[in-house]
Amino acid sequence: MRLPLLALLVSGPAHGYELKQALETLLGAAYPRPNVGQIYVTLGRLEKAGLIEGEEVQQPDRPNKRIYRITAAGREAVGAWFEDATVEPRARDEFFMKLALASRAGTTNQVALINKQRRHYLKRMRELSRLAASEDRDNRVAHLLIEGAMLHIQADLEWLERCQEELE
Template sequence: MPEAAGLANREPLRGYHLRVVQEVLLALLAAEPAHGYQLRARLALALGPLSDALNGGQVYVTLGRLEQAGLIDCTRVGQLDRPDRKVYALTEAGRARVQEWLLDVSWPKPAPAEFHLKLVAAAAGALDDPVAIVERQRHELLGGLREAQRAALAEPAGSTAGLLLEGVVLRLQADLRWLEECARYWEGRRRPAPAER
């Protein structure tokens, strides 16, 4: 795990990632109040080899924000030989947010419109060969697929994190198939259509 001390050097939490951590922490607190380290442990278990992406410190930063937003309450519990421990509990507003999240059907990273437009723009402005852009992207995603696949194969059967990795693998496969279509399309534009075979 990266050290929490590295937090200061990182960019502020943002976008999708921030949202996920917020909503997940809220949902984990819906069953019962918990300490920060318990929440961290649950996330780590669900993410398996991907949990390195979650800096431990982020959980505490996010909890602080959720408290400020009135979505959770924090109670200090005294300990004999150590500093007070914080126990977090969901507020009514927090519970309502969890309900919204469970019903929300928005899907992160949908159609790769940006990449499509990059190819169109590169071709239109003769900035770069779209086929070369596709090849670079393919290389990147294949490296990711190789990595995700190895991580998935290393998971024991029935592992929760394995299920996540399977999702990563399937998505990369779909993206790679689309890139194949992109390559074919832009190759066709680059040269005269080949004779029918």
């Protein structure tokens, strides 16, 4: 959450709730909604780290709000984040660890484990299909996110088939 918040602040100052709304608008319903409490905790940590600066702004009929601005160090962190390649997620796949250990633990049949995971992926694929149909057509980022998630699930389903073939 740290670096996405910093990246949002590059475009200008904002308070926590504005950042939450910006993430939700940008990513759409397929991405888990950020917790506003988590956002404010993260902003506090970013401020302590010197990556952002906060300023209290008085509001006439409401409680004061804190507006955050990115610092030069924060801009450097965002630049470095965009420069770094993203680590592939499959090196530490929890399902694969379960599958690998199922026979040793003796508590779960590997094929039953594969079938359960397959049902989960298919359910998620249906959910994503519904989201794609209901998502605002103009939000290309959200549609790309949904499409990417569906392609990952398709690949995971194919990989489950390969695992089952190998283990039977």
